[in-house]
Each structure stands twice: as structure tokens, then as C-alpha cells.
Amino acid sequence: MIVTKRALKDSIVHSSPQLSSENETKVSTDPDEKAIVGRIYKAVMEQRLAPNTKLSEARLCETFGVGRMRVRRALLLLSSQGIIDLHSNRGAYVACPDKSEANDVFEARMLLEPPMVKRLAVAPCDKSLALLSDHIALENAAREKNERTEVIRLSGEFHVKLAQAIGNEVVLQMMRELVTRTSLIVGLFGSSNNASCPDDEHAKILNAIQTSDPELAVQLVTSHLAHIQSGLDMDRRTRPHDDLATILGPA
Amino acid sequence: MIVTKRALKDSIVHSSPQLSSENETKVSTDPDEKAIVGRIYKAVMEQRLAPNTKLSEARLCETFGVGRMRVRRALLLLSSQGIIDLHSNRGAYVACPDKSEANDVFEARMLLEPPMVKRLAVAPCDKSLALLSDHIALENAAREKNERTEVIRLSGEFHVKLAQAIGNEVVLQMMRELVTRTSLIVGLFGSSNNASCPDDEHAKILNAIQTSDPELAVQLVTSHLAHIQSGLDMDRRTRPHDDLATILGPA
DNA sequence: CAACTCAGTATTGTTAACAATCTTTGTCAA
DNA sequence: TTGACAAAGATTGTTAACAATACTGAGTTG
Numbered sequence: 001m002i003v004t005k006r007a008l009k010d011s012i013v014h015s016s017p018q019l020s021s022e023n024e025t026k027v028s029t030d031p032d033e034k035a036i037v038g039r040i041y042k043a044v045m046e047q048r049l050a051p052n053t054k055l056s057e058a059r060l061c062e063t064f065g066v067g068r069m070r071v072r073r074a075l076l077l078l079s080s081q082g083i084i085d086l087h088s089n090r091g092a093y094v095a096c097p098d099k100s101e102a103n104d105v106f107e108a109r110m111l112l113e114p115p116m117v118k119r120l121a122v123a124p125c126d127k128s129l130a131l132l133s134d135h136i137a138l139e140n141a142a143r144e145k146n147e148r149t150e151v152i153r154l155s156g157e158f159h160v161k162l163a164q165a166i167g168n169e170v171v172l173q174m175m176r177e178l179v180t181r182t183s184l185i186v187g188l189f190g191s192s193n194n195a196s197c198p199d200d201e202h203a204k205i206l207n208a209i210q211t212s213d214p215e216l217a218v219q220l221v222t223s224h225l226a227h228i229q230s231g232l233d234m235d236r237r238t239r240p241h242d243d244l245a246t247i248l249g250p251a
Numbered sequence: 252m253i254v255t256k257r258a259l260k261d262s263i264v265h266s267s268p269q270l271s272s273e274n275e276t277k278v279s280t281d282p283d284e285k286a287i288v289g290r291i292y293k294a295v296m297e298q299r300l301a302p303n304t305k306l307s308e309a310r311l312c313e314t315f316g317v318g319r320m321r322v323r324r325a326l327l328l329l330s331s332q333g334i335i336d337l338h339s340n341r342g343a344y345v346a347c348p349d350k351s352e353a354n355d356v357f358e359a360r361m362l363l364e365p366p367m368v369k370r371l372a373v374a375p376c377d378k379s380l381a382l383l384s385d386h387i388a389l390e391n392a393a394r395e396k397n398e399r400t401e402v403i404r405l406s407g408e409f410h411v412k413l414a415q416a417i418g419n420e421v422v423l424q425m426m427r428e429l430v431t432r433t434s435l436i437v438g439l440f441g442s443s444n445n446a447s448c449p450d451d452e453h454a455k456i457l458n459a460i461q462t463s464d465p466e467l468a469v470q471l472v473t474s475h476l477a478h479i480q481s482g483l484d485m486d487r488r489t490r491p492h493d494d495l496a497t498i499l500g501p502a
Numbered sequence: 503c504a505a506c507t508c509a510g511t512a513t514t515g516t517t518a519a520c521a522a523t524c525t526t527t528g529t530c531a532a
Numbered sequence: 533t534t535g536a537c538a539a540a541g542a543t544t545g546t547t548a549a550c551a552a553t554a555c556t557g558a559g560t561t562g
Contacts, residue, residue, distance in 0.1 A: 056512095056513070056514090057513075057514070058512095058513075067546070067547070068514095068547090069545085069546065069547080070546095072514095072515095073327055076324055076327060076328065077327065077328075077331050080328050080331055080332075081331075082421070088514090088515085088553090089513085089514060089515070089552075089553045089554060090513085090514080090553085090554065090555090091513070091514065091554095101420070101421075104419045104420050104421040104422070105421055107417075107419050107421075107422070108419060108421045108422050108425070111363060111366040111367060111370070111422065112362060112363055112366075114366070115361075115362040115363075115365065115366060116362060119362070166358075168355045168358050168359060169352070169355050170333070170352075170355040170356055170358075170359045170429070170432075171355070171358070171359050171362065174359070174425055178421070181421075307542095307543070307544090308543075308544070309542090309543075318516070318517070319517090319518095319544095320515085320516065320517080321516095323544095323545095339523090339544085339545085340522075340523045340524060340543085340544055340545070341523085341524065341525095341543085341544080342524095342543070342544065
């Protein structure tokens with residue numbers, strides 16, 4: 001409670017320069033629930049909203065300058081997508097996936113993403129390649145500038161871009177959800193530094209798509225996902241920021 | 252409007268005998284939004300709720316015996332899953348997918364389901380086989396008894412059971428959504444009698460899984476989906492019940 | 503000193519009234 | 533008859549007050 005007072009607001013409201021344009025249209029029109037959901041999605045993907053963080057209605061209201069109703073609608077949407085948990089009479093908390101849920105998310109990605117890149121590699125179109133290529137450029141730029149949160153977010157978003165490259169709204173939505181939930185999982189079970197990790201694996205995948213090598217692309221994305229998953233320690237979960245004991249130490 | 256007055260209530264509230272038990276627990280506890288969502292899901296899957304049907308809040312309130320708030324929450328959830336469309340100030344309408352959306356849904360299923368059955372066939376476990384086998388028995392029984400709506404629903408639900416057999420909650424949720432949206436699509440673009448269609452294709456798929464033949468299973472499910480899709484006429488869409496012109500004829 | 507009780511406070515859940523918007527109906531004129 | 537226009541009605545969107553529940557902390561007791 002003491003820590004999150006100001007930190008929570010920052011973690012949501014603070015937006016990186018190039019992204020503020022994609023969410024906010026010129027004037028600050030009061031955001032609808034979709035905008036609120038988007039903001040929280042972004043905060044989770046940048047791992048600024050730790051699992052189990054409480055999202056009180058009042059706080060969100062003042063953060064977004066919106067009535068309670070909009071906030072509640074947004075929270076309901078987020079909960080239906082597994083990003084937050086809604087406890088009756090106790091409020092909304094950033095989701096804190098357990099081992100089983102984490103496995104489910106990874107398994108779902110293991111099922112879905114290989115066919116995706118396979119399809120991309122079979123018939124790569126210029127627009128898709130440009131989209132992915134541009135994104136990787138962004139990743140590299142952020143990495144060089146040591147922008148940690150940006151690197152993390154872009155690293156996850158690459159996989160969303162894969163769905164976008166296919167040009168399928170339904171798949172895109174599914175991937176957005178899966179990737180965001182993965183951010184929570186990595187935040188919980190990740191072993192310190194490997195939060196972003198992929199380095200040039202994304203570039204290799206793109207290359208396989210470019211050269212129209214479906215089998216290689218599938219193999220690369222599969223091992224990429226396995227790599228991420230293997231970097232997790234499913235048993236020793238890092239305690240969520242919420243309980244102060246771990247922050248302040250055992251003394 | 253005239254037609255739906257009584258028909259709407261029936262199409263939602265009326266529940267087939269063996270399913271009422273799975274949604275309602277003993278006493279009629281006033282249903283939360285999750286129950287409402289489930290009921291509407293079922294009605295859509297049985298194709299009793301035609302696309303573009305208006306779901307007015309007042310009607311739903313009295314149908315479910317629930318306050319307006321619950322109904323609105325349910326509608327929001329349904330809209331976030333593409334089952335209904337929410338038009339500002341105009342209300343909620345059962346979704347009416349266009350050609351592009353329909354293709355996206357089928358493409359998503361084409362991406363997701365083959366890997367699913369592949370995984371099932373690689374390591375079939377008894378519980379999964381029993382689940383699927385029992386379901387096919389239900390399908391056959393319903394077909395023999397000529398219970399049209401039941402056949403339609405079970406026919407779609409088989410694919411949900413595939414996800415359930417994998418034992419992955421995330422995949423299960425995705426499949427539920429995809430299958431339900433498919434029901435809407437088939438209702439819109441389907442050529443009369445092929446609404447349910449598969450006959451014994453489901454059994455064949457199960458058999459491939461049982462005999463641990465992944466390649467065959469993948470091939471069967473792929474052609475099964477292609478078969479369903481080919482039965483659609485994407486251009487000559489059957490007009491939704493809403494506009495009376497098609498009901499009363501051109502005269 | 504630990505654990506428990508019990509008000510007081512804060513937060514969430516619900517309801518009902520109000521405001522805004524759309525739809526329909528009825529009227530009038532061309 | 534048809535079209536436009538305006539008022540009435542119905543439906544949705546929003547707000548605010550109230551109710552119910554959970555949390556907090558002081559005080560008490562073992």
C-alpha cells in the first residue's frame with residue numbers, strides 16, 4: 001500500500017513516447033473502457049504492473065479521469081481475458097498465474113504459433129515482411145539504448161506482430177491475450193535477467209520466413225518458445241510485490 | 252419485432268433436459284453474468300438465436316430474472332468475445348459476421364485444431380478417449396432421435412471437447428469462442444441442410460486418435476473443417492431474421 | 503507478548519433515478 | 533400517396549446514493 005500509492009499511477013499513466021500516439025488521438029478525449037484496457041495491457045507487457053498488484057476502483061478512476069462505471073467495465077474485460085482476477089467484494093488484482101495456468105498458456109502458444117509462422121513462410125508477402133522487419137528494427141534500437149521496459153514490451157509484441165502479419169483479427173486478438181499473459185508468467189517465474197532474452201532469435205525467424213523456409217521457421221519458433229519456457233523456474237516463484245515481507249526482508 | 256416477442260424468450264430460456272443440469276445447481280440461485288453468458292452461448296450454438304437478433308436489456312432482465320447491471324455485464328462479455336455486437340445507444344445485437352470475419356474464424360480454427368488433434372493422437376490417454384467417445388455417442392443418439400437443435404449443438408461441441416481432452420483451460424476457452432462464432436457463420440452462410448453435416452467424420456477423427464495416427468488425424472480434421480467451410484456460400488448470405496422483407500417474401 | 507474481539511473505516515456491489523439518444527408515430531404539406 | 537418534420541415513447545448510458553462486505557487498529561484478555 002505504501003509503495004504502490006504513487007508507483008501504481010506512474011506504472012499505468014506513464015507512456016513511452018512513440019506509443020502514446022497510437023493510443024491517444026490528438027486531444028485527450030476521455031478514454032472509454034477500451035482505452036483503459038489498452039493502457040493496462042501495455043503496463044503489464046512492460047512488466048511495470050506486477051502480479052497481485054491491487055487495482056482499486058477509486059485509484060483507477062482518478063488515474064484515468066473516468067467514472068467508476070467505465071473502470072468496472074474495463075476490469076470485467078480484463079478479467080475475462082485472464083489479465084486480472086476479480087475477487088468478490090475484495091477487488092481486482094493483477095493476475096497471478098499458477099504453474100498449471102502458466103503451462104496452459106505456453107502450450108497454447110506452442111500449438112498456435114508454429115502453424116502461424118508456417119503459413120507466413122509458405123507465402124510471404126511484402127507487407128508482412130516489412131511489418132516484421134520494421135518491428136525488429138525497433139527492438140534493436142531499444143536494446144541499444146538500454147530502454148529496459150521498451151525492450152521487454154517489444155520483445156513480446158513481436159509475436160503479436162506475427163499474428164498481425166497474417167492479417168487475421170481473430171488470431172491477433174488471441175495472440176495479444178496469450179503474449180500479455182506470458183509477460184505475467186515471465187515476471188513471476190523468470191530468473192532475473194532472462195526477462196527479454198531472445199536477442200537475435202526474432203531476426204532468425206523473420207529470415208526463415210523471408211527465404212520461404214516453412215520447416216525452418218517452425219523449428220525456430222518452436223525452439224524459441226521452448227527457450228523462453230526453459231528460462232523459467234516453475235517451482236521457485238518470485239513472490240509478488242504485494243506482500244511486503246519480501247520487499248523489506250525477513251528481519 | 253413481432254416474431255421475436257415470444258420467440259426470443261423461448262430460444263434462450265428453453266433448455267434441453269440433459270443440459271439443464273450442467274448449468275443450474277439444484278436450487279434456482281439467481282444467475283450471475285457467467286450463467287447468462289452460458290445460456291446465450293448455448294442458444295447461439297443451437298442456432299436458435301439468429302444473427303442480428305436484438306437483445307434488449309429489459310427483455311433479458313425479465314427472462315433471467317436479474318437486474319439490469321448483470322445483463323449489461325453479460326452483454327459486455329459477449330461482445331468482447333465476438334458473439335454479439337454492441338452499438339452505442341442502440342443496444343446489443345447477435346453478431347452478424349461478414350465474409351472477412353468468417354474467413355478469419357475459419358482460418359484460426361485451421362491453424363489451431365490440427366496441432367490439437369496431432370497432440371492428442373501422439374499420446375492418447377484413456378480419459379480423453381472416453382470423453383470423446385461418450386460425446387460421439389451423444390451425437391449419434393441425438394441424430395437418431397431427430398433432435399435438430401441438439402444435433403447442431405453437439406456437432407459443434409465436439410470440437411470443444413477436443414480442447415477439453417487436451418486438458419488446457421486456455422485452449423478450451425479459445426475453442427469455445429471459435430466454435431460458437433462458427434455457429435453464427437454457418438447460420439448465415441450455410442446452404443440449408445448442411446448445417447450439421449459431419450455425419451461420421453467425428454468418429455473417424457476419434458479413431459485416428461485412438462490408433463495413435465497423428466498424420467491421419469491432422470488430415471481428417473483439416474478436411475473436416477474444409478468440408479464445413481466449403482458448404483458455405485460466402486457471397487449469397489441468408490439475410491438475418493431481423494429484416495422482415497425476406498421473411499414475408501418480395502411480394 | 504500473542505491472540506482475539508469489536509467498533510470504525512474503506513472499498514466494493516447494487517439499486518434506482520435521471521439524462522441522452524434513438525425509434526416510432528402522427529401530422530401536415532407538396 | 534409520399535415525403536419531411538416534430539412530438540411522444542422507448543431504450544440505453546450515466547450518475548449518485550445506498551447496502552453489504554471486507555479490512556484496520558485499538559483495546560482487551562489469556
